[in-house]
Amino acid sequence: MFTFCPSCASKKINFENGKVFRCPDCGFVYYHNIAAATGCIISVPAADSPGGERLMFLVRGKEPARGKLDLPGGFVDLNEGALEGLYRELQEEIGWTPPVPPGAPLSQVFTLFASFPNIYPYKNITYHTCDLFFSLSAPGLSEKDLHLEEAEIAGVCFLVPDEINYDALAFESTRRAVKAYVER
Numbered sequence: 001m002f003t004f005c006p007s008c009a010s011k012k013i014n015f016e017n018g019k020v021f022r023c024p025d026c027g028f029v030y031y032h033n034i035a036a037a038t039g040c041i042i043s044v045p046a047a048d049s050p051g052g053e054r055l056m057f058l059v060r061g062k063e064p065a066r067g068k069l070d071l072p073g074g075f076v077d078l079n080e081g082a083l084e085g086l087y088r089e090l091q092e093e094i095g096w097t098p099p100v101p102p103g104a105p106l107s108q109v110f111t112l113f114a115s116f117p118n119i120y121p122y123k124n125i126t127y128h129t130c131d132l133f134f135s136l137s138a139p140g141l142s143e144k145d146l147h148l149e150e151a152e153i154a155g156v157c158f159l160v161p162d163e164i165n166y167d168a169l170a171f172e173s174t175r176r177a178v179k180a181y182v183e184r
């Protein structure tokens with residue numbers, strides 16, 4: 001990632017153990033830590049399948065994995081908790097604000113059910129993430145309630161578990177999470 005030391009421009013900078021840059025000339029140290037990211041399975045009780053449910057997937061509108069299916073969510077920002085980050089991402093990506101009872105914590109709305117590592121290549125940098133997967137039931141939610149972020153999202157679909165093509169999912173962590181959710 002760094003060819004030169006960002007502090008003194010030495011060419012001797014080393015990358016050790018897959019996580020730390022050290023410059024022997026000036027003592028610069030930089031830990032390239034993993035990033036936290038969230039994903040959310042939004043389930044809607046299926047009117048056409050008693051006891052069944054449909055899960056919401058987004059069609060990615062940009063690289064990496066453009067055209068593949070993904071869950072809403074994204075990187076957790078600076079000074080954010082995972083729940084606040086997910087709440088913000090849902091508003092940004094799908095233009096939908098999950099209903100939160102007055103005074104209730106977001107942990108009452110989102111249920112953490114799985115976490116997996118992921119690799120996210122973006123513009124020649126490989127980001128290693130710790131993905132946190134939450135679920136949320138949204139009775140009555142449909143496409144007309146959403147306003148998709150055009151630059152990022154190409155479409156939305158609601159699938160019953162039997163319709164999910166796991167090869168069409170964008171990321172390994174998402175595949176594992178959806179499987180864990182469906183098999184729970």
Ligand SMILES: [Zn+2]
Binds near residue numbers: 025
């Ligand atoms: Zn240096």
